[in-house]
Amino acid sequence: MFRYFLGGCLLLISTLSFAEQQTWYFVRHFEKQQNDNPSLTEVGKARAVALAEFFTDKTLNHLYSTNYNRTLETASPVAALKNLETNVYDPRNLAELVSELKTQDHVLVVGHSNTTPELLALMGGGSITIEETEYGTIYVLKSKNSVLCLSSFQIPSK
Numbered sequence: 428m429f430r431y432f433l434g435g436c437l438l439l440i441s442t443l444s445f446a447e448q449q450t451w452y453f454v455r456h457f458e459k460q461q462n463d464n465p466s467l468t469e470v471g472k473a474r475a476v477a478l479a480e481f482f483t484d485k486t487l488n489h490l491y492s493t494n495y496n497r498t499l500e501t502a503s504p505v506a507a508l509k510n511l512e513t514n515v516y517d518p519r520n521l522a523e524l525v526s527e528l529k530t531q532d533h534v535l536v537v538g539h540s541n542t543t544p545e546l547l548a549l550m551g552g553g554s555i556t557i558e559e560t561e562y563g564t565i566y567v568l569k570s571k572n573s574v575l576c577l578s579s580f581q582i583p584s585k
Contacts, residue, residue, distance in 0.1 A: 452535040453566040456497040467500045473585040479504035492537040502537045518542045525549040552577045
């Protein structure tokens with residue numbers, strides 16, 4: 428009888444641990460043209476396709492982007508691959524977005540060189556800097572049992 432109770436407790440603990448694991452992905456839009464509300468360059472578009480390839484074998488439940496051509500175009504191949512709607516967020520109200528993100532799992536947020544570091548900091552992921560000329564880094568923030576771990580990967584341009 429005790430063996431069954433112990434097995435049930437272990438199953439409950441492993442289920443709770445799984446439920447407490449969350450993964451968020453943050454990326455700055457890719458290479459952009461020079462004008463007001465610019466679109467991506469050809470290199471940026473190729474990198475957006477490579478970003479979608481990064482998510483081929485990963486679960487993704489939610490996708491967020493600011494309402495700018497460069498961020499929407501960065502998110503677009505991922506949205507098409509995963510059949511997700513792109514939720515537009517206000518880059519001037521990141522605290523509201525963070526409140527929402529913390530209740531979700533497997534989320535991609537496409538932002539800017541200033542908003543992506545701020546979002547990571549607000550999520551508790553530490554401090555990073557993204558230079559104006561830096562493109563292609565995806566930041567992966569994982570939370571398991573309230574312990575946060577930040578890693579990053581480079582999305583290649585093709």
